[in-house]
Amino acid sequence: MADILDGKALAQTLQTDLAQQIAKIKAAGGRSPGLAVLMVGDNPASAAYVRNKERACEKLGMVSLGKHFPANTTQAELSQVIDELNHDDRVDGILVQLPLPDHLDSVALLNQIHPDKDADGLHPMNLGRLVRGEVGLQSCTPAGVMKLLEEYHIDPRGKHAVVIGRSILVGKPLGLMLLAQDATVTMAHSRTPDLPAVARSADILVAAVGRPNLITADMVKPGAVVIDVGINRITDDGGGRLVGDVDFASVKDVASWITPVPGGVGPMTVTMLMANTVWSYLRRVAG
Ligand SMILES: NC(=O)c1ccc[n+]([C@@H]2O[C@H](COP(=O)([O-])OP(=O)(O)OC[C@H]3O[C@@H](n4cnc5c(N)ncnc54)[C@H](OP(=O)(O)O)[C@@H]3O)[C@@H](O)[C@H]2O)c1
Structure with missing residues (x-):
């Protein structure tokens, strides 16, 4: 049974730190x-x-x-x-x-x-900095995923990371961030042949697609870390509910770590947006 990568709890901790930092700034005028x-x-x-x-x-x-x-x-x-x-x-x-x-x-x-106010890190200047490995504002969702891995001491170095989804918002920048931390990265997408086999080769498997339950237990290597970025609203039982791209119920029995939906990557995205804004503030104030 996988352990949970608790984005909600980590987001709360990081937001408390940010609130204290902001209170100090205000107290100092x-x-x-x-x-x-x-x-x-x-x-x-x-x-x-x-x-x-x-x-x-x-x-x-x-x-x-x-x-x-x-x-x-x-x-x-x-x-x-x-x-x-x-x-x-x-x-x-x-x-x-x-x-x-x-x-x-x-x-x-x-x-x-x-570019210095680009809180979502999507300006070509900031994307270019990411490609070059330079400091800059980074896209919030992938930055949130990296923060979660760091918090739980999951070091991408030497691991095979498979990122499914190649959007400019999530998949591409996340692939670059994992690469910068010495993972061997495979980017998969809708034209990838034999996605199950590619997914099964991952030590770190990220699903950023937008298809409910695309990733099933047979697509996950035993002991892999599974990050579910997907947010899908489904209405199968009358009311609406949110699910990810990963079939949590079955995959949790195979993975070593897994993010829930909701409560995984989502809260981290909002928190990284706040962190980016404070970072930008500090750089601008410092000149
Ligand atoms: N948790 C959060 O805070 C957060 C933030 C942003 C997004 N999201 C969620 O993450 C998901 C992805 O968002 P996005 O903006 O990256 O979506 P997007 O721009 O629609 O990109 C989806 C990607 O998935 C690929 N794909 C589609 N069907 C596939 C399939 N059957 N097999 C393999 N790959 C497939 C697409 O491949 P092609 O490039 O070949 O078309 C594309 O690269 C959505 O559910 C979104 O709601 C969550």
């Missing part, structure tokens, strides 16, 4: 770090994520400078808002909640965020 989350339209899942982020911000003593826009907001309007936030000294982090409505060019907007 400093301003609070500020995060602006931009949300367009009324996608219910996005609205829930944004609410979580804004609540976490306030709980930690940070300033939430987010803005919500109607679904028909134009590219030019959003572009102007990002420009203003780039120049607003109260703002240390800017995040555009994805996905955006189809008429908007999200890449152009993400590229417009000042």
Whole structure:
């Protein structure tokens, strides 16, 4: 039976540390770090994520400078808002909640965020720093996964890590982070032949796909570490519930460590967003 990688508990500990750090800054007369989350339209899942982020911000003593826009907001309007936030000294982090409505060019907007305020680490400058192994803002979900591994003393060095999913948000940056820590990394995706065999070769198996129960026990090497990034809402029993990409019930009997959904990677993502904003604040204040 696998041990649990408890993202909820670790997130709580890290948030308490951040809150103390922020309280000290304020006690010394400093301003609070500020995060602006931009949300367009009324996608219910996005609205829930944004609410979580804004609540976490306030709980930690940070300033939430987010803005919500109607679904028909134009590219030019959003572009102007990002420009203003780039120049607003109260703002240390800017995040555009994805996905955006189809008429908007999200890449152009993400590229417009000042790299030093790029709380989600998706600007090409920060992605480039990641590729080069330089210090920079890093994408929150993969950074949260790495923090979980560190907390539980799971050293990727020399391990075979298989990351299923190659999105710019999760899979690709996570592959690079694991590589930087000396794992041998395989990136798998929808065109990977014989995914079960590839998955079974992993010492660290990460599923970042968005398919409920894609990973079953027969796809996991006994003793592997299994990280479930997926968040899928299913409505099989009348009410809705969240499940990951991993069939937790069967895989927990094969893996050595496993993240639950909910309570695994999700809370770490929000926490790393707060940590990125404080990091950016400290760099900006220090000049
Ligand atoms: N826990 C968190 O905080 C957090 C944060 C972000 C995302 N998520 C969740 O993580 C999941 C992935 O998110 P994302 O933004 O990375 O999704 P995405 O952009 O849709 O990417 C999904 C990836 O999965 C691959 N894929 C799809 N079907 C597959 C299959 N049958 N076998 C193997 N690979 C397959 C795709 O391959 P191709 O490239 O070949 O199409 C793609 O690379 C979603 O459930 C999302 O909700 C969770």
